[in-house]
Amino acid sequence: MKIMNRRTVLVATSLGALLTITAPGAVTAAPRTPDAGAAGSGAASTAALGRGGTLDPGPLRAAIAGLPGADATSAQVRITTPEGCWTDATGVRDLRTQAPVPPHARFRVGSVSKVFTAALVLRLASEGRVDLDGSVQGYLPGLLPADYPTVTVRQLLDHTSGIPSPAVPGDVEWQLAHRYDRWTPEQIVRLGLDNRREFEPGEKQHYTNMGYIVAGLLIEKVTGHSYAAELDRRIARPLGLRDTYAPGDDPRIHGPHAHGYQAVVRGGATELVDATTWSQTFTPASGDVISSLADLDTFTTALFAGRVVPEPQLTEMFTLPPVDDAEGGPARYSAGLTALALPSGETLWAKTGSRFGYLAAVASTRDGRFRVEYSITATDAKGEELSVTAQAVIAAALGLA
Numbered sequence: 001m002k003i004m005n006r007r008t009v010l011v012a013t014s015l016g017a018l019l020t021i022t023a024p025g026a027v028t029a030a031p032r033t034p035d036a037g038a039a040g041s042g043a044a045s046t047a048a049l050g051r052g053g054t055l056d057p058g059p060l061r062a063a064i065a066g067l068p069g070a071d072a073t074s075a076q077v078r079i080t081t082p083e084g085c086w087t088d089a090t091g092v093r094d095l096r097t098q099a100p101v102p103p104h105a106r107f108r109v110g111s112v113s114k115v116f117t118a119a120l121v122l123r124l125a126s127e128g129r130v131d132l133d134g135s136v137q138g139y140l141p142g143l144l145p146a147d148y149p150t151v152t153v154r155q156l157l158d159h160t161s162g163i164p165s166p167a168v169p170g171d172v173e174w175q176l177a178h179r180y181d182r183w184t185p186e187q188i189v190r191l192g193l194d195n196r197r198e199f200e201p202g203e204k205q206h207y208t209n210m211g212y213i214v215a216g217l218l219i220e221k222v223t224g225h226s227y228a229a230e231l232d233r234r235i236a237r238p239l240g241l242r243d244t245y246a247p248g249d250d251p252r253i254h255g256p257h258a259h260g261y262q263a264v265v266r267g268g269a270t271e272l273v274d275a276t277t278w279s280q281t282f283t284p285a286s287g288d289v290i291s292s293l294a295d296l297d298t299f300t301t302a303l304f305a306g307r308v309v310p311e312p313q314l315t316e317m318f319t320l321p322p323v324d325d326a327e328g329g330p331a332r333y334s335a336g337l338t339a340l341a342l343p344s345g346e347t348l349w350a351k352t353g354s355r356f357g358y359l360a361a362v363a364s365t366r367d368g369r370f371r372v373e374y375s376i377t378a379t380d381a382k383g384e385e386l387s388v389t390a391q392a393v394i395a396a397a398l399g400l401a
Helices: 006-012 014-022 043-049 057-063 110-126 153-157 172-177 185-192 210-223 227-239 293-304 313-318 388-397
Strands: 072-081 084-091 261-266 269-274 338-341 347-355 358-365 371-378
Touching (some): 072 293, 110 153, 110 227, 110 293, 110 313, 110 347, 110 358, 172 261, 185 210, 210 227, 227 293, 293 358, 293 371, 358 388, 371 388
Antiparallel strands (some): 072 084, 261 269, 347 358, 358 371
């Protein structure tokens, strides 16, 4: 048995790990204060690219060339700088037809879903419907045991709640056999509570899905509507996001999309199993959203500009809690985002995600002048090592290739 969310942690920190490998000493934890990058400064985007602000698409094209391959079957990349936007897609829609990736292809964003969920909770806080210092027990009575220490809404969002995660078999064959299982959020919470509490609420930080699964329940309780309905009503429709939705218990991806595949060793040979159709009910509000590159870029731009979450609640997304993580290092997660310090001293605010068959990421400087989004249908998206294609894309996007 292993904790399901360990891979989530590895994916969420992979961008920082790659930067550390590629540019030794360049990455440090961001300050435990709101990010001070002033909108419109332009300094962060220039430094991040490492090419004097001029985007050279050559390394990006090279990073996603040659697909499909053993590592990935397709890739979509979008990068925006003050000089313009570059986007491309390579590989195939599916291995059977070998058709190209369709325009505006949708994909599973995995834990990038947490950015949407954090935005919804903070929006409710701005309306006075949620108190970030209010208790989960007050909003969701009976969800946690009667003797459980008080957990605040803010602690759900910044991964300091200490609520334990469920343990399930990590074997790929087991996952495939149970890919159509349907879970309720309450079932997942109860399963997690069978394990020992990780730490006292607010004492440490440990990145897991659990806080966001509970946050999804909170959204539904406060609004009286489903998470999917609130995502559509408060974010997707106002921003014109035509490809973004929460699938609920529907295991399919509707609309144009590239298929995702999982490498499985059977009889000594590696097979690629189509993992496109897969129930996401084990990660509600934490890893189930479907979107596209254009939608993610529109959402990130609007979010960072204060058009989704107003101040002062928006500051929560760029503020790290004053605690250490469970391993003793500094906290790196805010409400919905991950803070990564660039060689320039600026902070890149990012979120990665993985579901079987799919890797995704969004990243932006605080001023929004430098933004990156990608989707890669990696053949071992939940593996211990980040896809080679994803590593190449990250390095090229940051000017390190």
